[in-house]
Every structure is written in structure tokens, then in C-alpha cells.
Amino acid sequence: MTDDAASPTCLARPLGPGDSSTGCAAARGADGRPLHAAALKFFWGPMDCGKSTMALQMNHNHARQGRRGLVTTRIDRSLGPRVTTRIGLAHDAVEVTDDLDLLALVRGTWAEGVRIDYLICDEASFYTVAHVEQMAELVDGYDVDVYAFGLATDFRSCLFPAAQRLFELADEVARIQVEVLCWCGREGLLNARVVDGRVVREGEQVVIGDTVDTADVRYQVLCRRHHRTGDLGPRA
8 A cells, every 4th residue: 555545635625834634633624724624513502601702702702712613603682693691792694594504504604715614603502404414514514613603402392403413413511511590599500481470381492581670581590490390589
């Protein structure tokens, strides 16, 4: 066997200046990271735990090191193509629709001469299962890191389809460590949907709302015990 045969051409992503076309294990991309080292990571937690804040912080950290990425979101509380946080941070983003193909998005950006090293996918629980499959393909076939942030369960405590698929496919799953408390002081685990002062159990899986008390449809993080009983606490 020749040396060339032992070192197959690496087709994971377009090669940058100085990149080697052989020796995939040792080759590095234009951002300096080893090829085939990309990963799909899912960071999850209930509302108010800082998912969007962490997403923007991660984007900032990677960009500071010269990496180039895209920020995507779906059904952000701003109702626009932006990632917003409850502490005031915000960033423009690509709005993910049912017919958006994440693979085509990255390939199209490459075709314009712009390198993409990673994706930040906020509100990932509202994406489709097909989008999650595309995330995995970006990692495995194109060597693009994908960092997804979102809820695990809906207001009924059932997994969102996209979240379930992320649990199944992600290389790493991490619960965000910022603790959210139920009104009783226990750890908040589940997102209750509140309409007219009562916890509701039926309705569309995705309904836009917020955690502020004045919202027509609002959400309140509860421990499992009080989510099951529908007890919103003495303030209610």
C-alpha cells in the first residue's frame, strides 16, 4: 500500500490556505482545529435558566478565537430574527423556518466565500426533527460544530420532538447549571403554561408566551410536585 492510499483525501469541509489535502487525522481546518473533531452538543434546561445567554456567550468566545459562525433561532420572544435574553443581551440571527435547510444555509455561505466553523442554534426545541438530522450531518459530513440550546419538555412535561432527537443524537448533552427555583424553594424542573391564573394541560404544543405576570399566556417554572398539582403558590 502506498502512502497516498494510506492518507485519503479529506472532504469534510473546504480546505483553507495551507491546509493539507491528505492525512485527515492530522489535518487542520482554516480555524486551526483538527478536522473530524466537530461535535453536536445540546444544552438544555427550563425557562429562565440562561440558555440564550449561554448561547450568545459561546458565540462570543468562539468568535474571539477567530472562528466564524452562524447564529440561528426560532420563535424567539422578540418575534424577530434575533436571539434575545432576559438580561438584555441580543444578537441578530437567521430565523429557522420549516423549509430552511441548515445544510443548504452553510453550503450557500461557503459558496459566497465565507467560512463557517460552527452553528449556534437557539430555541432548538422548536426546530423540526429534520433540522436535528441536518445538524448531525453538518458535524459528521462537513466538520462543522453545532451547539444547540433549548427546552427539553413542553408545558405538559412531554419531550419536544426535536429535543428528543437531540438527546438521541448529540455527542454531548448538558443541563445548564444556573438553578431555577419553584415558588416553594425546590429546584424548578418543568414549565407550566398559565392562562387566566390557572395551569392548563391542553392546547398547542408551542404557544408564544413569557414568564412575566402580565402576559395573557405566561409560563412559570415549577418543581415536579407543584407542576403535577397545578399549584402556582401564594402569589397566584
